[in-house]
Amino acid sequence: MMMMIEGGKRRRMVAYSDDEIEEEIKKGPWKAEEDEVLINHVQKYGPRDWSSIRSKGLLRRTGKSCRLRWVNKLRPNLKNGMKFSAEEERTVIDLQARFGNKWARIATYLPGRTDNDVKNFWSSRQKRLARILQSSSVPSSSKPPKIIEEAQASVFHDVPFVEAPKFSSSTEDQESATKPCSSSHISNPEPIKMVPLPEILYTSLHNYEHCPFQPDYTPLEKKPLSEPQPHLSFPPMPLLQPDFSLPLESQDFVTRLGDPNFLDVFGNSNESALGAAQLPIGPSFFGPDRSCESGGRGEGHDEVTPDSFIDDFPPIDMFDHIESLPSPSEWS
DNA sequence: AAGTGGATCAACCGCGTTAAG
DNA sequence: GCTTAACGCGGTTGATCCACT
Incomplete structure (x- = not known):
């Protein structure tokens, strides 16, 4: 595939910082x-001296280009x-929440990736989610079933949690x-905006009694649904409260799902904004303070390594709670 | 069957970092 | 210490695939 661009069409004279002499560089x-x-070359010299190839x-x-080809393919x-x-x-979702876009x-x-x-x-995934949210932001009486079907298929089921x-x-x-866990570390003092969710989502978020901070968890495994959680105190909850039994990022997402501003971000054609469901609201409250989630985090040794990662993986059970979603046929 | 739009993937670009001279 | 080539990484682009209408 993609052979049509071969040859002169993509050839040009290019001077690279690492290739001082201007000559024909092949691309594509x-x-x-x-x-x-x-x-x-790699067999002879190992994966180095890339520029010597040319x-x-x-x-x-x-x-x-050589290095990229080797590394990626x-x-x-x-x-x-x-x-x-x-x-x-x-794994990606969790690590992205921890490290940001440190791909x-x-x-x-992720071995082999x-x-x-x-x-x-x-x-x-971001694009898919954005599209789903876009469509859900312009609901009409005839649309909801499709939206939910799509969301369930593409996000809720495909991947156990959303954002x-x-x-x-x-x-x-x-x-x-x-x-360390402390409200003083909240970087964004702006109050969290919370607005009513569509009923379809609201009804699935009924369990507010649980706290997200789970002292122990098993990596990559779902925990029992109604496992009791320790309580932590939070500021007074606005209209919509996050489900504290959910992973933090999911709480935040759900919290913001009904927020028109939240959808605006995805509506923005700016990709960088899109790349960040990543909004100024919400995370300030739930985000950095994840460190108090367990004794293991937020105590100055938050550096996660591939080894420690396995021992430090949060439960991925957000959409266990979506079971209460009505079927599309129940929409009217 | 053709058109359309989303998903996927490979590759390029720009920039920051590192290391060698 | 400075310069610069090489390297590594993240963002972005564009082509193809594929499912749906």
């Missing part, structure tokens, strides 16, 4: 022969062409995430 899809050359005249690709043990499993999806870092927790894979997965807000997309956020 890689051919099998090029892959072979690249693989041979300086030796082996390929007319930049070192950058030729490296051994890659899960090329395999869709993300539900477990991988949960390379997230990818280290590249940062590009993770990035594409996330981007795709991982970009709490930590900046170093600032990451720093705050490591701080």
